[in-house]
Amino acid sequence: MNGQLRGKTAIVTGAASGIGRATAALFAARGAAVLAVDRDEKGLLELRDEVAAAGDELAVLAVDLTSAGAAERVFDHCAEVVGTPDVLANIAGRAGDRPAADTTDEDFEFFLRTNLGTTFALSRRAVIAFGDAGGAIVNTSSTFALTGVAGSAPYSAAKGAVSSLTRQMAAEYGRRGIRVNAVAPGLIETPATRAKIAAGVFDDLVTRSRPLPRVGQPIDVARVVAFLASDEAAFVTGLTIPVDGGWSSTHFRG
Ligand SMILES: NC(=O)c1ccc[n+]([C@@H]2O[C@H](COP(=O)([O-])OP(=O)(O)OC[C@H]3O[C@@H](n4cnc5c(N)ncnc54)[C@H](O)[C@@H]3O)[C@@H](O)[C@H]2O)c1
Secondary structure, eight states: OOOTTTTOEEEEESTTSHHHHHHHHHHHHTTOEEEEEESOHHHHHHHHHHHHHTTOOOEEEEOOTTSTTHHHHHHHHHHHHTOOOSEEEEOOOOOOOOOGGGOOHHHHHHHIIIIIIHHHHHHHHHHHHHGGGOEEEEEEOOGGGTSOOTTOHHHHHHHHHHHHHHHHHHHHHGGGTEEEEEEEEOSBOSTTTHHHHHTTTTHHHHHHSOSSOSOBOHHHHHHHHHHHHSGGGTTOOSOEEEESTTTTTOOOOO
């Protein structure tokens, strides 16, 4: 077993599906004690079975992270069932296709609360839980936070704020031994994107505008989250790292 996360106790959100699911399973495989959190209880139980079949284990908690008191519940449950956490991976989120002029106040509030509000509430609570021992927070931003992509205004605004919050909290809590970083996934094949990928919506993006010509997989992101959560990244904080096959860092045209 790769023991990269041995001795760590981690909370992973969005763990019932896609990137969060791959991350929770990888964390368990690499030796972390894991609390997997999502509002989708069925998906969490499937994850638990999948992890057990691989000879590992994790604990699960079904909760809607936008509900009142959710952050408190997550950290209380972790302390009771798994142990005092020293890693928080904020992966739960929801994309959406809304240009600015078509975005209602309700849409705006929904995307901010789901993508930014949950990350903020859990990160604030993590600072208390980590205490003097320090820890690592890994947030999930998006390539949409790094460059304008038409048709996704409230989501991109929320993810941009996730990257700002990442830098901000890195500055505020480095002296307490807390590192805060983010990943910015590009197109990754998950239940959130699979239908559009199958319909060919992103074919041009994949074959013509990135140097690495394939669709990303959840494990591609999970491995970077695991690195940022681990002591191997002990001198890395405040960064948002794109995991996008070179899409945001090049002007590649194939
Ligand atoms: N897939 C991509 O191409 C891509 C690209 C950039 C960023 N991202 C980001 O990566 C993260 C994971 O995306 P994914 O593609 O794996 O999506 P997904 O839909 O497969 O998984 C997201 C999970 O988050 C959970 N979730 C959402 N809102 C929640 C809430 N209020 N409370 C509890 N759980 C909640 C869902 O139940 C789901 O299990 C998201 O933050 C997303 O914005 C994904």
